[in-house]
Amino acid sequence: MLSLPRILLLIAPLGLLSCGAGERDPVADAKFENGQRIEREDVTKRQEQDADFVVEAATGSSFGAALGQLATRQASSPALRTFGQQLQRDAGQLGGALRTLATQKSLTLPEGLSGRQQDAIDELTRLRGAAFDKELLEVATDYLDDAQDAFDDMADDAYDGDIRGVAAKYAPTLKSHYERADELQDQLPK
Numbered sequence: 392m393l394s395l396p397r398i399l400l401l402i403a404p405l406g407l408l409s410c411g412a413g414e415r416d417p418v419a420d421a422k423f424e425n426g427q428r429i430e431r432e433d434v435t436k437r438q439e440q441d442a443d444f445v446v447e448a449a450t451g452s453s454f455g456a457a458l459g460q461l462a463t464r465q466a467s468s469p470a471l472r473t474f475g476q477q478l479q480r481d482a483g484q485l486g487g488a489l490r491t492l493a494t495q496k497s498l499t500l501p502e503g504l505s506g507r508q509q510d511a512i513d514e515l516t517r518l519r520g521a522a523f524d525k526e527l528l529e530v531a532t533d534y535l536d537d538a539q540d541a542f543d544d545m546a547d548d549a550y551d552g553d554i555r556g557v558a559a560k561y562a563p564t565l566k567s568h569y570e571r572a573d574e575l576q577d578q579l580p581k
Contacts, residue, residue: 417501421446424499437550442498444545445554449489449500451538454508455482455568458531461512466527467520471575478531478568485561492557521580528576535569 422443455478462475493500504512511530518526542565545558 416506417503418446418450418505421449421499421501435550441545441549441551441554442496444541444549444558445489445493445496445498446501447541448538448558449486449493450503450505450508451534451541452482452486452489453501454504454512454534455479455531455538456486457504457508457512458482458515458527458534461515462527462531465515465519465523467524468575470578471524471527474568474571474575477571481564481568485564488557488561492553495553496551525576525579528572528579531572532569532576535565535572539565539569 426439459475459477459479459482463472463479464475466472466475490500492498503509515523515527515530539562542558542562546555546562549555549558
Protein backbone atom coordinates (compact mmCIF):
# COMPACT_ATOMS: atom_id res chain seq x y z
CA MET A 392 0.00 0.00 0.00
CA LEU A 393 1.27 3.47 -0.86
CA SER A 394 1.69 5.97 1.95
CA LEU A 395 0.32 9.49 1.64
CA PRO A 396 3.77 11.07 1.11
CA ARG A 397 4.48 8.63 -1.75
CA ILE A 398 1.11 9.34 -3.35
CA LEU A 399 1.82 13.07 -3.15
CA LEU A 400 5.25 12.50 -4.66
CA LEU A 401 3.68 10.66 -7.57
CA ILE A 402 0.95 13.21 -8.33
CA ALA A 403 2.89 16.43 -7.66
CA PRO A 404 4.57 16.38 -11.11
CA LEU A 405 1.14 16.13 -12.73
CA GLY A 406 0.10 19.35 -11.01
CA LEU A 407 3.24 21.04 -12.23
CA LEU A 408 2.63 19.87 -15.78
CA SER A 409 -0.89 21.27 -15.74
CA CYS A 410 0.44 24.75 -14.97
CA GLY A 411 1.84 26.36 -18.08
CA ALA A 412 5.08 28.25 -17.56
CA GLY A 413 3.44 31.44 -18.77
CA GLU A 414 0.60 31.12 -16.26
CA ARG A 415 2.72 31.32 -13.09
CA ASP A 416 2.16 34.37 -10.97
CA PRO A 417 5.34 35.45 -9.15
CA VAL A 418 3.32 37.23 -6.46
CA ALA A 419 1.30 34.10 -5.68
CA ASP A 420 4.51 32.05 -5.66
CA ALA A 421 6.18 34.43 -3.18
CA LYS A 422 3.11 34.50 -0.94
CA PHE A 423 2.98 30.69 -1.02
CA GLU A 424 6.64 30.39 -0.01
CA ASN A 425 6.20 32.93 2.77
CA GLY A 426 3.04 31.12 3.89
CA GLN A 427 4.99 27.86 4.14
CA ARG A 428 7.66 29.54 6.28
CA ILE A 429 5.02 31.23 8.42
CA GLU A 430 3.33 27.87 9.06
CA ARG A 431 6.62 26.27 10.12
CA GLU A 432 7.49 29.13 12.45
CA ASP A 433 4.06 29.59 14.05
CA VAL A 434 3.90 33.27 13.10
CA THR A 435 1.02 35.50 14.17
CA LYS A 436 -1.66 36.80 11.82
CA ARG A 437 -0.21 40.32 12.06
CA GLN A 438 3.23 39.06 11.05
CA GLU A 439 1.62 37.28 8.11
CA GLN A 440 -0.04 40.56 7.09
CA ASP A 441 3.35 42.26 7.31
CA ALA A 442 4.86 39.62 4.99
CA ASP A 443 2.00 40.00 2.50
CA PHE A 444 2.48 43.77 2.55
CA VAL A 445 6.19 43.44 1.75
CA VAL A 446 5.39 41.10 -1.17
CA GLU A 447 2.69 43.42 -2.55
CA ALA A 448 4.87 46.50 -2.02
CA ALA A 449 7.81 44.86 -3.80
CA THR A 450 5.79 43.89 -6.85
CA GLY A 451 4.19 47.34 -6.73
CA SER A 452 7.58 49.03 -6.77
CA SER A 453 8.57 46.91 -9.78
CA PHE A 454 5.30 47.89 -11.45
CA GLY A 455 5.91 51.57 -10.65
CA ALA A 456 9.41 51.35 -12.12
CA ALA A 457 8.03 49.71 -15.27
CA LEU A 458 5.35 52.40 -15.60
CA GLY A 459 7.99 55.09 -15.15
CA GLN A 460 10.24 53.51 -17.76
CA LEU A 461 7.35 53.33 -20.25
CA ALA A 462 6.39 56.95 -19.58
CA THR A 463 9.99 58.06 -20.11
CA ARG A 464 10.15 56.18 -23.41
CA GLN A 465 6.67 56.62 -24.89
CA ALA A 466 4.90 59.64 -23.41
CA SER A 467 4.02 62.42 -25.83
CA SER A 468 4.07 65.02 -23.05
CA PRO A 469 7.40 66.30 -21.65
CA ALA A 470 5.74 66.66 -18.23
CA LEU A 471 4.69 63.01 -18.31
CA ARG A 472 8.21 61.94 -19.35
CA THR A 473 9.64 63.88 -16.39
CA PHE A 474 7.06 62.26 -14.10
CA GLY A 475 8.09 58.87 -15.50
CA GLN A 476 11.75 59.52 -14.67
CA GLN A 477 10.86 60.48 -11.10
CA LEU A 478 8.55 57.49 -10.67
CA GLN A 479 11.15 55.09 -12.05
CA ARG A 480 13.89 56.51 -9.80
CA ASP A 481 11.79 56.47 -6.62
CA ALA A 482 10.28 53.05 -7.33
CA GLY A 483 13.80 51.71 -7.79
CA GLN A 484 14.86 53.14 -4.42
CA LEU A 485 11.77 51.68 -2.76
CA GLY A 486 12.44 48.31 -4.38
CA GLY A 487 15.98 48.34 -3.00
CA ALA A 488 14.73 49.14 0.50
CA LEU A 489 12.15 46.34 0.27
CA ARG A 490 14.73 43.81 -0.96
CA THR A 491 16.97 44.70 1.99
CA LEU A 492 14.02 44.41 4.37
CA ALA A 493 12.97 41.06 2.88
CA THR A 494 16.49 39.70 3.32
CA GLN A 495 16.56 40.83 6.96
CA LYS A 496 13.15 39.23 7.61
CA SER A 497 13.81 36.06 5.54
CA LEU A 498 10.90 36.82 3.21
CA THR A 499 10.61 35.65 -0.38
CA LEU A 500 9.84 38.38 -2.90
CA PRO A 501 8.24 37.93 -6.33
CA GLU A 502 10.59 37.45 -9.24
CA GLY A 503 8.42 39.55 -11.52
CA LEU A 504 5.15 41.36 -11.92
CA SER A 505 1.78 39.84 -11.16
CA GLY A 506 -0.19 38.62 -14.16
CA ARG A 507 -2.50 41.63 -13.96
CA GLN A 508 0.42 44.05 -13.79
CA GLN A 509 2.20 42.40 -16.72
CA ASP A 510 -1.02 42.55 -18.76
CA ALA A 511 -1.25 46.30 -18.05
CA ILE A 512 2.38 46.84 -19.13
CA ASP A 513 1.82 44.78 -22.29
CA GLU A 514 -1.29 46.81 -23.16
CA LEU A 515 0.49 50.13 -22.53
CA THR A 516 3.43 49.05 -24.70
CA ARG A 517 1.06 48.75 -27.67
CA LEU A 518 -0.38 52.27 -27.28
CA ARG A 519 1.03 55.52 -28.67
CA GLY A 520 0.44 59.26 -28.36
CA ALA A 521 -2.51 60.66 -26.44
CA ALA A 522 -4.03 57.18 -25.99
CA PHE A 523 -0.84 56.05 -24.25
CA ASP A 524 -0.69 59.14 -22.03
CA LYS A 525 -4.33 58.74 -20.98
CA GLU A 526 -4.09 55.01 -20.22
CA LEU A 527 -0.73 55.30 -18.46
CA LEU A 528 -2.04 58.00 -16.14
CA GLU A 529 -5.18 56.00 -15.44
CA VAL A 530 -3.14 52.92 -14.53
CA ALA A 531 -0.60 54.97 -12.55
CA THR A 532 -3.21 56.83 -10.50
CA ASP A 533 -4.98 53.55 -9.65
CA TYR A 534 -1.70 51.91 -8.63
CA LEU A 535 -0.43 54.92 -6.68
CA ASP A 536 -3.76 55.45 -4.89
CA ASP A 537 -3.76 51.83 -3.69
CA ALA A 538 -0.06 51.95 -2.81
CA GLN A 539 -0.28 55.15 -0.78
CA ASP A 540 -3.25 53.76 1.16
CA ALA A 541 -1.40 50.52 1.91
CA PHE A 542 1.76 52.35 2.99
CA ASP A 543 -0.23 54.77 5.18
CA ASP A 544 -1.98 51.83 6.85
CA MET A 545 1.23 49.89 7.42
CA ALA A 546 3.05 52.98 8.72
CA ASP A 547 0.56 52.85 11.60
CA ASP A 548 -0.41 49.18 11.84
CA ALA A 549 2.54 46.98 10.88
CA TYR A 550 3.52 44.55 13.62
CA ASP A 551 7.21 44.80 12.75
CA GLY A 552 8.94 48.10 13.51
CA ASP A 553 11.26 47.90 10.49
CA ILE A 554 8.31 47.39 8.15
CA ARG A 555 6.49 50.29 9.84
CA GLY A 556 9.59 52.41 9.29
CA VAL A 557 9.88 51.63 5.57
CA ALA A 558 6.15 52.24 5.10
CA ALA A 559 6.36 55.57 6.94
CA LYS A 560 9.44 56.65 4.97
CA TYR A 561 7.96 55.98 1.52
CA ALA A 562 4.26 56.84 2.10
CA PRO A 563 4.82 60.59 1.46
CA THR A 564 6.71 59.85 -1.79
CA LEU A 565 3.87 57.66 -3.04
CA LYS A 566 1.34 60.33 -2.07
CA SER A 567 3.34 62.96 -3.95
CA HIS A 568 3.50 60.76 -7.06
CA TYR A 569 -0.24 60.08 -6.82
CA GLU A 570 -1.00 63.80 -6.59
CA ARG A 571 1.26 64.56 -9.56
CA ALA A 572 -0.28 61.77 -11.66
CA ASP A 573 -3.75 63.06 -10.78
CA GLU A 574 -2.68 66.60 -11.77
CA LEU A 575 -1.31 65.38 -15.09
CA GLN A 576 -4.50 63.41 -15.69
CA ASP A 577 -6.56 66.58 -15.14
CA GLN A 578 -4.40 68.40 -17.72
CA LEU A 579 -5.12 65.88 -20.48
CA PRO A 580 -7.35 67.11 -23.30
CA LYS A 581 -10.93 66.04 -22.70
